[in-house]
Amino acid sequence: MFRLANDASPAPMAGPLRDPQGRTLDYLRLAVTDRCNLRCRYCMPSEGIKLVARQDVLSLEEMQRLGAVFAGLGVRKFRITGGEPLLRKGVVDLIAGLRRLPTTPDVLLTTNGLLLDANLSALEAAGVQRINLSLDSLDPENWLRITRRGGHDKVLRAMDRILEMGMGLKVNMVVLPGRNEHEIPDFVGLTKDRKLSVRFIEPMPFDGAGLPLKAISGAEILALIQPSYELEALENPEGAVDKLYAVAGHQGNIGVIEGHSRTFCASCRRLRIDARGGFRTCLYGKSQVNLRAMLRDGCSDKDLVVAVRSAVGRRLEDGIAAEKDSRLGGLESMASIGG
Ligand code: SAM
Ligand code: SF4
Numbered sequence: 602m603f604r605l606a607n608d609a610s611p612a613p614m615a616g617p618l619r620d621p622q623g624r625t626l627d628y629l630r631l632a633v634t635d636r637c638n639l640r641c642r643y644c645m646p647s648e649g650i651k652l653v654a655r656q657d658v659l660s661l662e663e664m665q666r667l668g669a670v671f672a673g674l675g676v677r678k679f680r681i682t683g684g685e686p687l688l689r690k691g692v693v694d695l696i697a698g699l700r701r702l703p704t705t706p707d708v709l710l711t712t713n714g715l716l717l718d719a720n721l722s723a724l725e726a727a728g729v730q731r732i733n734l735s736l737d738s739l740d741p742e743n744w745l746r747i748t749r750r751g752g753h754d755k756v757l758r759a760m761d762r763i764l765e766m767g768m769g770l771k772v773n774m775v776v777l778p779g780r781n782e783h784e785i786p787d788f789v790g791l792t793k794d795r796k797l798s799v800r801f802i803e804p805m806p807f808d809g810a811g812l813p814l815k816a817i818s819g820a821e822i823l824a825l826i827q828p829s830y831e832l833e834a835l836e837n838p839e840g841a842v843d844k845l846y847a848v849a850g851h852q853g854n855i856g857v858i859e860g861h862s863r864t865f866c867a868s869c870r871r872l873r874i875d876a877r878g879g880f881r882t883c884l885y886g887k888s889q890v891n892l893r894a895m896l897r898d899g900c901s902d903k904d905l906v907v908a909v910r911s912a913v914g915r916r917l918e919d920g921i922a923a924e925k926d927s928r929l930g931g932l933e934s935m936a937s938i939g940g
Contacts, residue, residue, distance in 0.1 A: 617675035618872075618909070620882070620916035628840065628870045629676045631664060632939025633692055634684040635876035639713050640749040641737070643775050645809040647749055650934045659878045661691045661698075663896050667874060668699045668706075670905045676872070678707045680733075684876060684936045687716035693723045700728035709733065711773070711940070715752045717759035721766060731769030734760055738781050739788065747780060760797075770797040771856075775804055776822055778815045785822065786829045792853030799853065800843050803861040805884075809934030819844065819859040826855070840870035860884075866919035876937045880909060882916040884938060886923030889915065 618626040635653050637645070659667070668679060679699050686692055699708045710724065711733040717724075724732075734756065738744040741753040763770045772791065776782050788799045801822045806814045823846075826832065831849035842865040843856030859865065863885075873881040878893025889912035895905060917923045 635937040697727035714756035714759040800856040819857040863920040883923035885920035887927040
């Protein structure tokens with residue numbers, strides 16, 4: 602059990618975080634680990650990725666301290682991700698600790714669902730209001746081909762239990778040409794009697810192996826849905842990266858995330874801390890500040906604020922510019938960046 606710095610005062614406030622384009626940044630995605638119990642083809646090779654050394658992953662106390670600093674800078678929403686976040690011991694305590702910050706931020710979770718059954722009640726008690734569940738196939742054999750591991754039944758059970766418990770649920774499906782795009786209409790079918798949102802995600806070049814990307818665009822994904830379903834565009838919440846649609850006669854809705862086309866950059870409010878404690882102002886960009894090194898060198902909260910504000914001040918206009926600027930060339934896995 603680790604000690605939480607809940608009563609530590611947040612970092613000095615000097616207005617919200619704004620980048621040179623005037624976008625407010627109030628959403629932080631935190632990769633609590635790069636370890637994973639699946640091997641999704643679009644995310645990592647079958648042998649897995651080169652893991653960050655254990656001592657180089659942020660401790661829970663360090664994450665809690667950073668959470669307090671970012672909340673002080675106006676971050677209102679934290680997403681706990683990874684790797685598979687439920688593999689990280691103490692993650693539920695971290696979530697509870699972030700929720701107890703004076704600004705009571707939203708704390709959300711993205712998970713592959715394999716370990717959800719054992720953790721759902723604790724997550725709810727810790728204050729998680731909504732879960733994003735990754736599920737790329739409704740067919741157990743196809744799911745196995747994509748994830749290279751077993752456990753499809755556990756993910757389906759987790760989906761039902763989240764709904765039974767009345768928590769918010771988004772199902773994320775990465776559309777992989779030649780592998781699962783034929784299942785898109787079945788995924789839309791999930792929203793008929795279930796109050797959930799299915800989001801179809803364009804695959805992005807973060808497979809950790811540098812394989813050529815088999816791309817499919819949001820428009821092509823919609824074209825696969827429209828013959829079978831009547832869609833009506835919905836107004837998007839501010840800063841949302843998905844284009845949302847109501848499906849005639851369905852309780853739930855669907856969304857398309859054009860992560861590869863990068864059509865949403867103009868309103869993107871997201872920041873990331875990767876599994877090494879690197880601070881990133883764009884998914885496609887390189888780490889801007891090594892927060893882990895700063896913390897371990899004994900920096901003050903004020904030092905952190907200055908470093909974060911200065912990185913935000915260098916934020917580029919979109920993911921195309923950030924990718925060009927990044928010497929990594931997009932080969933890193935989303936599991937270490939924090940997808
Ligand atoms: N392991 C958890 C999971 O799968 O939900 C959390 C981490 S995972 C990196 C977060 C999200 O990133 C998942 O929805 C996953 O499908 C997505 N993702 C990973 N690699 C991707 C890629 N190359 N293109 C598009 N989405 C990707
Ligand atoms: Fe693991 Fe999530 Fe990457 Fe799949 S997408 S390999 S579950 S981190």
